[in-house]
Amino acid sequence: MGKARNSKSLKLAEKLIFTAFGVLKQHNGELQGRKVIEEVGKRVDLDAWAKARYEKSGKVRWESILQFYTIDCRKAGFLLKNNGIWYLTPEGEAALELGESNLLLQASYAYQEWKARQVVDNVDEEEEEKEEQERSKKLSEATIDEYEEIAIEGLKAFVANLNPYEFQDVVAALLRGMGYYTPFIAPKGKDGGLDVIAYRDPLGTVTPRMKVQIKHRETAATVSEIRQLMGLLQREGDVGIFVSTGGFTADAKATARNSHVHVELIDFDRFIGLWQDFYEKLPDEDKKRLPLTPIYFLGQ
Incomplete structure (x- = not known):
């Protein structure tokens, strides 16, 4: 099920998520999502592949990977998001002790457990098709999160310019x-x-x-x-x-x-x-x- 643990994107995701949790911990567990992403970009050594943009969406690869895997962390109870603010839960702070690889692995396991508890239909679908549907759903959630954060930043900028x-x-x-x-x-x-x-x-x-x-x-x-x-x-x-x-x-x-x-x-x-x-x-x-x-x- 899923990607191999040594895939390039997954290895990058481990570093990104671990660093994001560290940023949140340093800010008393809460910070504007866009600022978390900015800090992660400064702290993680990103190569040309990570900085490249996807051809269809135009999104930066590493930012999309980070947003994508925050969904696992949310379902695991490690991370909360509300009105563009990211919150590190006590469980998420404790998960930092697991290290880069095991933190995301634990989050992925928790996500699978959460998914198993949801109501599923009984149609016998091919495994590949089911995984593609799941990926599409997670990407949609990540996109909505990203747009919400951008919208919050725009509102803040507008208000900041008011006298x-x-x-x-x-x-x-x-x-x-x-x-x-x-x-x-x-x-x-x-x-x-x-x-x-x-x-x-x-x-x-x-x-x-x-x-x-x-x-x-x-x-x-x-x-x-x-x-x-x-x-x-x-x-x-x-x-x-x-x-x-x-x-x-x-x-x-x-x-x-x-x-x-x-x-x-x-x-x-x-x-x-x-x-x-x-x-x-x-x-x-x-x-x-x-x-x-x-x-x-x-x-x-």
Whole structure:
């Protein structure tokens, strides 16, 4: 079944997957998929064959091989993917101890076990045809993953080019898509620490009442900035929302997590995920602030 263990593509896959897991481990178990691929490309010695593009698809061979074999790793429970982010599971981190060859071998075994548990039809097909169908299905999954990651990167680049006030309006639009009213959006100038106030009803009589601080920059939000927002949550039912495209320091996350008031942190990746989730609920005028286009694939 499958390719010989010493095939050229499989040997390369072993190095690529092992290196990708190492990259994720060095980044605390999670990283944007495209950045994982970039790091792998820097760390693995790739020859002309690996760097060549497939004639039909135009895709770079080594990148396609890496994407292809991440499917085995996902079915094995070693790797998760969500909104373009790759996550190394505890099982995946432990699998690093197996070494290059055995890690992918274990993932492939787990994939076969997963496949065996699926509902199969009873038609007696030729073994070669069955393997070709399975390969096509895995390649389709890999292609979808790749397009999703490219789409996420495009969204991030678009948002990064917005000025702080444009991004503030996008955040307010998202809240409206989530069913909130936004009676206050800070004008240019001093805002008293709040950028948006959002209510469940037009008058703000129904909890929760959202007080939103927004930082659109590359640097991470700090503990002092989180505490500043916490100090503005004076009334019962107040909830603090801190949106930071630069993410949060570890101490800032701990402060929000352990706070006696509710402070919700939204980093760049979570914001993009929420925008995708609630996009269809936005009015057309708000959709134009960060427009999305659906791409349809044949269902399996």
